[in-house]
Amino acid sequence: MSLEIKHSRREGTLIEGTSRNDGSKEVLRTRHYASGYTTLAKWSRNLGCWYLPYSRDKRTSRPMLEALAERLRAEGFEVTVTIDETDRRTFAEAEQDRVERAEDRAERFGQYADNAATRSESAWKRSHEISERFHMGQPILVGHHSERGARRDHERMDTAMRTSIGEREKAGYWADREKAAAGYEAFRKNPGRTLRRIDKLNAELRAVEKWQRGESACGQFRNIDNPDIRQELELRHQELTEEIAYWQDVIKEAEAQGFKVWSRADFQRGDYVRARGTWYAVLRVNPKSVTVPHIFNSTGRNVVHAEGNHYQGTTTVPYDNVTGRKSAAEMQQPPQVEADEHQEQAEQSPPIEEPEPAAETSPMSHSSQWPAEVRRWAHGHHAPEGKPTPAEGANWQEGMALVLIASKNTRRSRKRALWAMTRREAQAVCGDPRTSGRSYMLTWTERPGTEGADWEWVPDNGSHAPVLSDLGITPRRAWTAAPQAPAAA
Structure with a gap:
């Protein structure tokens, strides 16, 4: 029997040509640590073939696929391996696909939660209906002809109530899954998290550019004389450039809705910075953060000044965690209203469009x-x-x-x-x-x-x-x- 192992960044790794009970399942569902085959293949009813989870939009390991092919050949299969790293989706296409799949999951999990809640309610009603015959506290009459029926009703009540409790827990589980899936896009596009992601991607892009120049990066060298490595670096450079541009557009949208991107130019020594609900005196302004008194000094205090603190150490507040700034003169002014904390929250969060509440x-x-x-x-x-x-x-x-x-x-x-x-x-x-x-x-x-x-x-x-x-x-x-x-x- 002829099998084909195909990999592309657009489709991931697929194993096609298998049939039921042909012996391939035992190989595909067995980990082989020596070759790095640790993520077991799964069967897809939609694709009609085996696939490796989490293999889309990623570079595969050719030695791992070759080792998998050798183990299949040892079982009597004819196996060909095809790898095309140039066939890929843009990052925007991949991200949109992930958002749509999360929306589908949210809808599906919501249906699961509704069904479980319905079953729980039905089981509770069934238990309540049986208990009606005992609502006046009627005991089980030992030796009476009704004893068997009464004990059977107690067992049915217990079973129905346990079923209700179990289904209620299932409903809560699926409701939480629905909430997590529905918040996927908001989680991914959170401005503070996105800024940290951009910094990480920029650092990786600088490393790739150094490797392309034949320099050392992250403690490693890459042999750019190897055509495969050179091609992989070029593809990775394109991917990183697309991804950074995508997330930068997300930040621009957030800024248009009122989000403030703080930087070194916004602070000077002696200012006050708001982070995690507390105002801290700025001791030093750094390229990526500001140095403030130790966070232990904020216990029970809304404002932590530069002097008079119990803990003498310092800590840093990254700019993506900053939610407000005041000068020393503004901090000395008497409070007008206790709404200052809301001002920075409104700047950091896009307006919430809701129906007019009472x-x-x-x-x-x-x-x-x-x-x-x-x-x-x-x-x-x-x-x-x-x-x-x-x-x-x-x-x-x-x-x-x-x-x-x-x-x-x-x-x-x-x-x-x-x-x-x-x-x-x-x-x-x-x-x-x-x-x-x-x-x-x-x-x-x-x-x-x-x-x-x-x-x-x-x-x-x-x-x-x-x-x-x-x-x-x-x-x-x-x-x-x-x-x-x-x-x-």
């Missing part, structure tokens, strides 16, 4: 760590206790509301107001996930009380300007109290 969907509105009054604001419960809130309607939505900023661990004598706008606009702003952080949230009320006594205006530092722009809202800084309805007799 105020009740504020991410922080359900936390028990917030004062009860703030939780009532976030839920839209603005009327005094004992009085109903206004009826929802078009006219009520266009009434005026005051947007406030609330802090988790700080209680102030007067509420702090940022803007005045309609109730509809206030609901959209406070419901946007970009208007809340670890220690603050935006809420709104229609009855703030008396200006100066119950609340006061605070400066707007512009950190939420992207949110207002996306929602098409122009806030006001003047408040006119709405006339109160007369009290019921």
Whole structure:
């Protein structure tokens, strides 16, 4: 029987010409460490042949394939080996194919999760229906004619409940797989991760160029007099150039959506850099990072200065981990509102396009760590206790509301107001996930009380300007109290 082992970067490594029970499976499914044949071949129903996993878009090992062919020949097969390294896809084509396959996996895993959840619910209902005959606590009557049936029902209930639990765990497993597959493209195109990937690819490209010039790179030499090696270096150079250009375009798209690519030119000694939610004093500016006080000093602190630290060591923050920058003068200014952390997050993340949520969907509105009054604001419960809130309607939505900023661990004598706008606009702003952080949230009320006594205006530092722009809202800084309805007799 004649077999053919073919490899191209476009299709990967395929073994064609086999048939069921011809003896080839035993060879293809046995590892041979001496030749490097450690990734076992798999059968593809779609292709109708054996293939080596993870062999697409990669250079193969000719000695490994030749050794595999020799072991097949020893079993009585006629084997030919064909290798074409020039037949390949562009990186953009390969990446698009991977994204589409991830989308297909997400859809398939979602169906698996739904089916498992349905089976779990069905098994639970079956167990619940059997238990109805014992809902009053009827015990098993030993020696009674009903004993056998009662014990059988208990076993059926136990089996059905265990089946329900097992299927529920399966549903959770497939739901997690669906989530991972659905987030493949976002994970691959994460700006910080992409910047690190570009640095790694540039380093590999420099090594390839040195080998092409006959120089040493990465502690190795390549014999450029060998035509195969010279061809492989040329192909690898093309692949790296395409891949770097692709990821650079991804970064340009992220920058167009508000992402900031930090570099050495953005910092000087004495500035403050934000990383992992903490501000650090910049001790030194490096080509690829900034040197800051040791990260152990950030425990329980939002700002780590250059002096007065318990740990005297230093650490570096790569520029792809930076989420904000302030000068020393800006750090000395008194805080206007506790929304500074959101400003850098908005710069680093593209705008989130979501349907306009209601105020009740504020991410922080359900936390028990917030004062009860703030939780009532976030839920839209603005009327005094004992009085109903206004009826929802078009006219009520266009009434005026005051947007406030609330802090988790700080209680102030007067509420702090940022803007005045309609109730509809206030609901959209406070419901946007970009208007809340670890220690603050935006809420709104229609009855703030008396200006100066119950609340006061605070400066707007512009950190939420992207949110207002996306929602098409122009806030006001003047408040006119709405006339109160007369009290019921």
